[in-house]
Amino acid sequence: MDLFSAEGYWLSRLVFQRALAVVYLMAFVGAVRQFRGLIGERGLTPIPRYVARVPFRHAPSLFQWHYSDRFFAAVAWLGVLWSAGLVLGLADDLPVWANLLVWAVPWALYLSIVQVGQVWYSFGWESLLCEVGFLAIFLGPSTVPPPLLVLVALWWVLFRLEFGAGLIKLRGDRCWRDLTCLYYHHETQPMPNPLSWWFHRLPRWAHRVEVAANHVTQLVVPFLLFLPQPVRTVAAVVVIMTQGWLVLSGNFAWLNVLTMVVATTAVGGGLWSALLPVDPPAELSDMPAWYAVVTIGLAAVLVVLSYWPVRNLVSSQQVMNTSFNPMLLVNTYGAFGSITRIRHEVVIEGTADAVPGPDTVWLEYEFRGKPGDVRRRPRQFAPYHLRLDWLMWFAAISPGYAQPWLPALLAKLRDNDPPVLALLRHNPFPHLPPAHVRARLYRYRFTDRRERRDTGAWWHRTLVGDYPV
Template sequence: MNWWDAGDYEIARQILQRGVAAIYLIAFLSALDQFPALLGQHGLLPVPSFVSRISFRQSPSLFHWRYSDRMLRGLSIGACLIAATLVAGLPQLGPPWLPLLLFLTLWVVYLSIVNVGQTFYSFGWESLHCEAGFIVAFLGSNAVAPPLVIIFFLRWLVFRLEFGAGLIKLRGGREWRDLSALYYHHETQPMPNPVSWFVHHLPRWMHRGEVLGNHFAQLVVPLFLFAPQPVASVAAAIVILTQLWLVVTGNFAWLNWITIVLAFSAVDDGAFRVLIPGLHDARITSPTPIWFVVVVLAVTAWLIVLSYRPLRNLFARHQLMNASFNRYHLVNAYGAFGTVTTERFEIIVEGSAAETPGAGDWLEYEFRGKPGSPQRMPRQFAPYHLRLDWLMWFLALGARDGRWFEMFLVRLLEGDRPTLRLLRVNPFPETPPRWVRARVFLYRFSTRIERTQTKAWWVRVEVDALVDAVSLAQVRR
């Protein structure tokens, strides 16, 4: 291997390109399903209103030129088709400019969505997705060896992702330092899955071990991603295994899956040959076109310049979490769960068709993923991202931007079908309710005894009213 040729990373390149493309496919399917209702022309936070206030320079997006739900769907469908061909590996059979062009197309379209997505697209993994899609574009095709500089920049991305998350925990809540964070996290995380209840009830010494393992995986292991082989492959394996544990125990959209994919940038073909005896050497020996070398080196130099602020942020006293330092969501700062809440609050939205509703006249709206009925087992949705459910979690924590929720209640009173399709259960399928309200409940996982006796996964107690009963006439005043 020379300064340019990372030929012993051909398998890693296939995983990186196809894996990132697969997550783009999921992200665009999510946009097709949810974007019009959340951000469309008649959405909760309409894009046309946003672009009338924010300039292209502030937030670059194709939708500054024009927005319509039809245009959004057309771009998303086209992007899904491109992503599917990349997952199948078809463009990679051509010249290096072909996958480069297609990945950059995906990046431009998804960046256009993220930059007008407002609070519904404010998650750290949106920036991670943009950055990953941009970088893997320069891995080339099967006709040339993977560029070593891009392989190492992908490791730098994983380093920022993991090491940044580790530092933000040490600087965050005391629960990460006294090893008690996992006493609560499985219960209070945004969207528990079917395994979360069982893991929550593990002995506390195991939860302390989880925290220690997390600190090791995020603060020590990332340093070895840049070590010679086979050390780098071992470090990547530890990252992959810890991320798989998070996949098994929670719903974090595609955050864990894209981290797993990116970690393969540190796994060389030799490691795969150890695991799979008889695997042939896939090294590329044909020369790389000079134009491709120049383009990759120029882009790498630009990305290195952009790395200054994220690097400085890692060691800043007031470290930023999930921050983008440029409009293109490239070379970002990452981190998650700097603090862990010890109690879980849920907002329950109800409607009533009665003219003067009494206590028994209210029916509950059920969301797809967030906890609602105590009898309903938590579901697995990741890597799919339920954006409305996630924002309901932040709202229960006291998020200040509640404009979307006010409009959400209006849409329920109007019986708006696109909005109702985002829910699991609409208790008013024929005509919309006269009234809606929102109550705050304290939730906790049932104990083993309670689960045996009642079959309930949750126990809940009402603690407050978020929105008192309102009618459509009242909210339109």
């Protein structure tokens, strides 16, 4: 491994590129399926209204120059098809310059979507995909060695992702320090999955072990990424296993999966060769001089941009999931600095009665992922991202998170708006729109083993009252 190339990571690059293309594919598919109801011309927070008040320099995007639902759909479908081609390896044998251009396309397309996605695209895994996707542009085709500086940049992303998340926990909720956060987290996380009920029912000593292991993984292991092999591979495998545990226990869109994807770049080629029946070329071409210069320039830019996230890491006022530049490069990350102890859910109901009274029958709207019907088992959606369901979790924490989109959602439901209804699992008014809709707040908790056996319900809920909209 010399100053510019890392031949031993040829197969690591291949695994990373294929896996990243799969994440891109999921992200673009989600955009295709959800944009009309959320950010389309008649969506809850329309893009035209947003770009009219936010200039290009603050949100660089193709949609600053032109927007229509048809154009957005074309961009998103292009992203789907382009990502599928990358999954199939259609860019692997291109010349270096062509490979770089091919990988720049999905990055530019997805950055354009994120920049106008507003609250629906405000999650840390969106900026993470943009940052990682940008670095992927410079990894090059399979015919040349991977650039060492780009690999180091990806390890730097993984370090900030893990170490930042670890610090925000230590500086945040006391339960991270006394190892009790997982007494609550599996039950109160944004979107439980089919195994979350079982994780919540683990003995408390196991929950404490989970938290302690998380601290080691996030506060110690990241430093090992910059040590020689095989230590670096061991560190990457620990990260992959830890993130896999999180995939089993909850729905966090592609956050955990993309973290695992980045970690694959730190796994030595020897391990990949033992696991995968793929042999590198007998001889790789020399890295073009211009390509080496480009990677050096990239590294210099990243060093400069790293000032702000490093300052944030050492600050006692550390913030999570923040970008310091409009291109979403070299961001700061983190999750669950505080843990909610009680789960609340906003339940939306409608009625056909023109004048609601004491005997009015209210019918519930069912969402795809978030808890509703207490007898419905939580489902697995990750790495797919249900954006409306995630925002409903935030709305249950505070009405401040529900503005301005929740009042708009209720108005759309009163009109039986097709793009918005497509975001839901069940519309109780399939033929005529309701005369009235309302939002109510419930306290949810997982049933215990006896309740689960006697009632078949996964949840128990208690009405708190009407939700202010």
